[in-house]
Amino acid sequence: MNDSKHLYEKTLSTQQIFEGKVIKLRVDEVLLPNGKTAKREIVNHQGAVAVMALTDEGKLVAVRQFRKPLERAIVELPAGKLEPGEEPLACAIRELKEETGYEAETFTHLSLFYTSPGFADELLHLFVATGLKKGESQPDEDEFVDVVELTLEEARELHRSGEIGDAKTVVALFAWESREFYGTK
Structure with a gap:
């Protein structure tokens, strides 16, 4: 085939x-x-992970972060690159905690995709995190983020306005909309 x-x-x-x-x-x-x-x-x-963290109240935990190539801040999923030899799940757990302070009871691998195969070999692992418990964030010393919690409608509006526009977050938004449409958790 x-x-x-x-x-x-x-x-x-x-x-x-x-x-x-x-x-x-x-x-x-x-x-x-x-x-x-x-x-x-x-x-x-070397590859990366992103985490679609959903609160018990049905909100998406995201971060607003300045992105130098865009010369502006955007809202996106907590994410980060894999360290050499690091398992994607371990990276997802680490990045969620570092960037948002949240820890999760459950991580489910949702998807695996190439971010831009026309010129890059980056492979991204997308996880869904549930059973969240809020804690203190610990961003890297060169990382400055605001944690935001969004309803599905708020996330849709940020997508329409262009404040959400990176591939990993758009993929997650479509997956979240699909879950809502089909009534799955």
Whole structure:
């Protein structure tokens, strides 16, 4: 069913351009299926998690955070990158506590998706956290966030206004709407 060999791009050469704390950037020269060559700029990322934390009152726990590439603050799910060798669940537990102060009784793996496969290999694990207990947040020293609790309608309005617009939070919002529509918890 997934016969895609005719689409394959063979790597002819790779040049490492940049290696930072969060990403690596390389440029590959590839042989295209039609015999021509092309350059592909590729961002390597070790993967990340995001947590759709839902309170017993049916509210989403999110964070408002300034994002330098956008030059503004947006509202998004608590999230963070996986440390080398770290299990996604352990990262989800850590990030929820660090960014919001909340701890959860239950974490359910909801989805796994590539954030932007046209140029990056980042794979994101999306968890739903329930049975929340409020505590004290402990953000990283270079991380400044406001914790917000949103009803589904408030989250929809922030999405319409563009204040929610990152892929992980939009995916979670659609999943939350689907849960509400189908009456599942």
